[in-house]
Amino acid sequence: MPTNGAPTKITQGSRTKGGIGESTLRPDGTLKVTGEFAYSSDMWHEDMLWGQILRSTVAHAEIVSIDTSEALRTPGVYAVMTYDDLPTDVRNYGLEIQDTPVLAHGKVRHHGEPVAIVAADHPETARRAAAKIRVEYRELPVITDEASATAPDAILVHEDRTDHHIGHVPHPNIVHRQPIIRGDASEAAKRADVVVRGEYYFGMQDQAFLGPESGLAVPEEDGGVHLYIATQWLHSDLRQIAPVLGLPEEKVRMTLAGVGGAFGGREDLSMQIHACLLALRTGKPVKIVYNRFESFFGHVHRHPARLFYEHGATRDGKLTHVKCRIVLDGGAYASASPAVVGNASSLGIGPYKVDDVEIEAIALYTNNPPCGAMRGFGAVQACFAYEAQMDKVARELGMDPVEFRQLNAMEQGTLMPTGQPVDSPAPVAELLRRVKAMPLPPERQWESSEGADVRQLPGGLSNTTHGEGVVRGIGYAVGIKNVGFSEGFDDYSTAKVRMEVVGGEPVATVHTAMAEVGQGGVTVHAQIARTELGVAQVTIHPADTQVGSAGSTSASRQTYVTGGAVRNSCELVREKVLDIGRRKFGTYHPAWATAELLLEGGKVVTDGGEVLADLVDVLEDEAVEVEAEWRHRPTVPFDLRTGQGNGHVQYSFAAHRAVVEVDTELGLVKVIELACAQDVGKALNPLSVVGQIQGGTLQGMGIAVMEEIMVDPRTAKVRNPSFTDYLLPTILDTPIMPVDVLELADDHAPYGLRGVGEAPTLSSTPAVLAAIRAATGLELNRTPVRPEHLTGQA
Amino acid sequence: MRVNFTVNGRPQEADDVWEGESLLYVLRERLGLPGSKNACEQGECGSCTVRLDGVPVCSCLVAAGQVEGRDVVTVEGLAEHARQRSCGDAHGTALDEARGRQAQGTDSQTGEGTELAPIQQAFIDAGAVQCGFCTPGLLVAADEMLERNPDPTDADIREALSGNLCRCTGYEKIMDAVRLAAARQQEAV
Numbered sequence: 002m003p004t005n006g007a008p009t010k011i012t013q014g015s016r017t018k019g020g021i022g023e024s025t026l027r028p029d030g031t032l033k034v035t036g037e038f039a040y041s042s043d044m045w046h047e048d049m050l051w052g053q054i055l056r057s058t059v060a061h062a063e064i065v066s067i068d069t070s071e072a073l074r075t076p077g078v079y080a081v082m083t084y085d086d087l088p089t090d091v092r093n094y095g096l097e098i099q100d101t102p103v104l105a106h107g108k109v110r111h112h113g114e115p116v117a118i119v120a121a122d123h124p125e126t127a128r129r130a131a132a133k134i135r136v137e138y139r140e141l142p143v144i145t146d147e148a149s150a151t152a153p154d155a156i157l158v159h160e161d162r163t164d165h166h167i168g169h170v171p172h173p174n175i176v177h178r179q180p181i182i183r184g185d186a187s188e189a190a191k192r193a194d195v196v197v198r199g200e201y202y203f204g205m206q207d208q209a210f211l212g213p214e215s216g217l218a219v220p221e222e223d224g225g226v227h228l229y230i231a232t233q234w235l236h237s238d239l240r241q242i243a244p245v246l247g248l249p250e251e252k253v254r255m256t257l258a259g260v261g262g263a264f265g266g267r268e269d270l271s272m273q274i275h276a277c278l279l280a281l282r283t284g285k286p287v288k289i290v291y292n293r294f295e296s297f298f299g300h301v302h303r304h305p306a307r308l309f310y311e312h313g314a315t316r317d318g319k320l321t322h323v324k325c326r327i328v329l330d331g332g333a334y335a336s337a338s339p340a341v342v343g344n345a346s347s348l349g350i351g352p353y354k355v356d357d358v359e360i361e362a363i364a365l366y367t368n369n370p371p372c373g374a375m376r377g378f379g380a381v382q383a384c385f386a387y388e389a390q391m392d393k394v395a396r397e398l399g400m401d402p403v404e405f406r407q408l409n410a411m412e413q414g415t416l417m418p419t420g421q422p423v424d425s426p427a428p429v430a431e432l433l434r435r436v437k438a439m440p441l442p443p444e445r446q447w448e449s450s451e452g453a454d455v456r457q458l459p460g461g462l463s464n465t466t467h468g469e470g471v472v473r474g475i476g477y478a479v480g481i482k483n484v485g486f487s488e489g490f491d492d493y494s495t496a497k498v499r500m501e502v503v504g505g506e507p508v509a510t511v512h513t514a515m516a517e518v519g520q521g522g523v524t525v526h527a528q529i530a531r532t533e534l535g536v537a538q539v540t541i542h543p544a545d546t547q548v549g550s551a552g553s554t555s556a557s558r559q560t561y562v563t564g565g566a567v568r569n570s571c572e573l574v575r576e577k578v579l580d581i582g583r584r585k586f587g588t589y590h591p592a593w594a595t596a597e598l599l600l601e602g603g604k605v606v607t608d609g610g611e612v613l614a615d616l617v618d619v620l621e622d623e624a625v626e627v628e629a630e631w632r633h634r635p636t637v638p639f640d641l642r643t644g645q646g647n648g649h650v651q652y653s654f655a656a657h658r659a660v661v662e663v664d665t666e667l668g669l670v671k672v673i674e675l676a677c678a679q680d681v682g683k684a685l686n687p688l689s690v691v692g693q694i695q696g697g698t699l700q701g702m703g704i705a706v707m708e709e710i711m712v713d714p715r716t717a718k719v720r721n722p723s724f725t726d727y728l729l730p731t732i733l734d735t736p737i738m739p740v741d742v743l744e745l746a747d748d749h750a751p752y753g754l755r756g757v758g759e760a761p762t763l764s765s766t767p768a769v770l771a772a773i774r775a776a777t778g779l780e781l782n783r784t785p786v787r788p789e790h791l792t793g794q795a
Numbered sequence: 796m797r798v799n800f801t802v803n804g805r806p807q808e809a810d811d812v813w814e815g816e817s818l819l820y821v822l823r824e825r826l827g828l829p830g831s832k833n834a835c836e837q838g839e840c841g842s843c844t845v846r847l848d849g850v851p852v853c854s855c856l857v858a859a860g861q862v863e864g865r866d867v868v869t870v871e872g873l874a875e876h877a878r879q880r881s882c883g884d885a886h887g888t889a890l891d892e893a894r895g896r897q898a899q900g901t902d903s904q905t906g907e908g909t910e911l912a913p914i915q916q917a918f919i920d921a922g923a924v925q926c927g928f929c930t931p932g933l934l935v936a937a938d939e940m941l942e943r944n945p946d947p948t949d950a951d952i953r954e955a956l957s958g959n960l961c962r963c964t965g966y967e968k969i970m971d972a973v974r975l976a977a978a979r980q981q982e983a984v
Contacts, residue, residue: 034918211929
């Protein structure tokens with residue numbers, strides 16, 4: 002019973018407690034604080050084996066030979082598998098392009114690529130056996146950047162491409178290219194009084210979710226397998242797993258295990274197929290848990306990017322044109338690169354009104370680690386660069402950077418570079434005003450009655466300064482992110498909702514395949530059911546593939562799309578319940594036929610508030626159940642030559658103000674405050690909304706001042722695959738993060754809501770960079786900034 | 796080898812332990828206590844924090860053999876640990892206090908009636924739990940800090956929890972939760 006996303010009336014049950022708009026608490030909260038919540042790495046089964054993956058030690062090489070004999074002889078080892086042991090002809094997988102080998106076939110294309118898998122009775126036995134597999138490599142030159150990828154004699158990372166992008170890319174080592182042309186940027190440039198050019202570099206960021214890739218595959222009696230797994234999209238996994246196993250999808254049952262964060266890093270498969278293969282081969286349950294070292298090789302990262310920008314403006318501060326070229330390094334396999342290109346290009350100039358635009362974005366195939374989805378998805382890299390440009394233009398014009406942005410800020414009705422009108426509120430200037438209006442933290446905030454508290458200073462407990470050489474800087478930034486899957490993707494979700502009387506009380510059960518990764522979707526689903534069905538008790542059924550697809554927990558889309566599906570199914574359930582009520586009681590009161598009826602507080606009431614019946618009496622022993630798909634407004638692909646097209650579902654906006662203090666002598670940075678203002682349309686759960694904004698803000702700060710996967714440019718090997726060397730913000734590094742939430746309804750979206758999760762990750766990074774520039778006067782065209790960049794040692 | 800030690804007040808015996816196994820592995824895979832988490836297994840993230848003879852440690856860095864004869868408290872035993880601590884105090888009203896903080900019906904589908912330590916309840920109430928993978932380690936560390944320092948400043952909290960990584964929350968709600976637990980603890984005294 003598919004329906005679409007036409008706006009419908011909000012029928013909020015104001016008398017039902019715990020509905021939308023309230024900060025209800027997580028249904029999984031108690032389990033999570035007591036240690037009882039079962040994450041994918043906690044799965045355990047009688048008689049289970051442990052799986053281990055052997056990964057390539059080089060980035061680009063032909064495999065001359067693989068000798069597994071010694072590993073197989075190891076006591077406790079049950080199976081060793083290589084490419085030759087794969088059961089069917091389907092030996093690759095991938096989100097959009099199936100270019101990723103389940104196990105390496107004759108060649109490895111990046112450091113850490115899976116080559117063989119082992120199952121043994123103890124994880125250490127499996128590790129030691131894997132280490133005994135002898136792989137002989139013949140190394141090939143590595144492709145690491147645009148120059149080496151597109152050189153005339155460049156080795157092709159993928160020799161025989163047949164994917165649907167090969168026809169329009171200028172070189173087979175380019176995954177996808179998206180130009181966007183609107184107006185005439187070269188002609189408009191003639192009107193510019195100032196022209197500012199810049200080249201920027203954005204480093205490779207890791208999602209660094211804390212729960213490692215892990216799961217348990219249990220072979221079943223019918224020859225199938227049941228996989229308990231942490232993922233962002235069960236049905237996408239299923240579509241990729243089943244063909245490799247040679248099983249019909251109904252014989253691969255998938256249940257969502259507890260997910261310890263995701264941030265895009267679980268969109269691609271990791272150990273799913275390997276665990277299933279070993280389970281089917283051995284006939285025993287197989288558990289695989291990556292350690293942190295392996296996790297750095299086991300998932301895609303955020304694309305590093307080189308960005309070239311030209312902005313022009315008239316003396317009175319109006320942008321004349323923007324030209325930009327964004328080169329994303331997709332690494333060895335495509336993953337989500339094509340969609341990241343679509344985002345980087347279409348959102349490439351930011352939330353500004355510019356009629357004359359020339360944009361090009363490409364993603365490369367290289368031998369660097371594969372890159373794909375991470376929170377912000379292409380929009381993050383662009384925002385870092387265009388916001389640096391906006392500051393530079395303002396400086397050239399002698400204008401205040403916030404006023405300059407406000408003067409050029411897009412509004413509802415503004416056309417995107419793609420020609421798509423922004424047809425819901427776009428309070429860009431207002432968000433900047435709000436974030437600027439927040440009170441500033443006091444100067445010399447480190448001073449206390451007992452002298453300087455070094456914990457509040459750059460360098461912290463290293464005790465490197467008591468305030469000498471410390472300079473404060475303030476910076477601003479604003480960004481635009483799309484919500485939902487774009488470019489014509491059929492981005493639907495499914496919800497099954499059931500209502501019945503249990504223990505004398507009406508209870509709703511919500512069953513979706515939505516991956517709860519920590520964002521709080523389960524909390525919101527219960528709230529929606531309470532609001533729509535007027536019940537106090539809502540049970541959230543575990544997510545699995547026994548119900549239709551919910552789409553991905555990505556692109557800030559789940560509250561919009563699966564939330565929309567839950568609401569839609571609740572409405573259909575409500576209609577059925579009311580039909581039952583009319584049948585049973587319709588003759589007793591004329592309002593059954595004439596009034597608008599709602600379900601509130603366990604009762605059927607008229608919109609005037611008159612109670613007609615108790616839900617318990619309407620339902621008696623009947624259960625009402627509906628499973629339905631729901632769709633938002635359709636989108637279309639961007640034109641491959643002009644980039645024109647209504648490609649996005651919805652836009653979301655956030656602005657940040659960063660206050661930093663820099664020890665200019667040592668190049669140490671302390672971010673003091675990161676204030677955010679964001680429009681969320683409607684905060685379904687205000688507590689969770691603020692949590693999302695603060696979490697996203699801190700991830701943006703991480704890539705500004707500390708986080709970067711270092712890849713050796715000579716070998717394409719990862720140099721820092723650990724939490725010792727890949728620096729994540731700790732609570733000591735974290736600034737205070739005041740949040741101002743604006744709620745301007747989007748009439749096209751359920752309850753007027755706007756996807757929340759990603760926008761705050763965009764503007765956080767450029768705001769911090771702007772503040773460091775303000776403190777130091779340095780150009781700083783790359784992120785993250787490290788001490789050597791501030792002291793002139795880099 | 797065989798290892799005998801006390802976990803959450805109960806004597807435990809783990810057999811066939813390989814010498815290289817960590818305390819974390821023994822807890823999770825041999826004793827059925829997976830609450831202590833395995834985020835990095837290299838002592839950087841604090842998700843596996845337990846109390847070893849009262850001292851917070853990363854259980855991934857403790858060899859199983861080192862705990863022979865010693866006393867371990869994990870997140871699974873945190874509520875009981877907090878209850879015993881407050882029972883030891885002269886006012887004697889702590890049990891009722893603890894019951895008053897039980898999760899309410901709408902808080903949880905499966906946790907109703909679960910007795911929680913004040914810090915656990917505060918994490919739920921303040922929105923300090925998202926994916927929850929860092930939560931057990933943070934709870935053990937925060938509870939230990941409040942035991943030592945019942946009235947911490949923000950800087951004290953940050954210092955005490957600086958060995959525990961969280962990737963979801965941005966730590967602000969965790970700060971709120973610890974402040975809330977400290978305030979409730981003060982009120983109860």
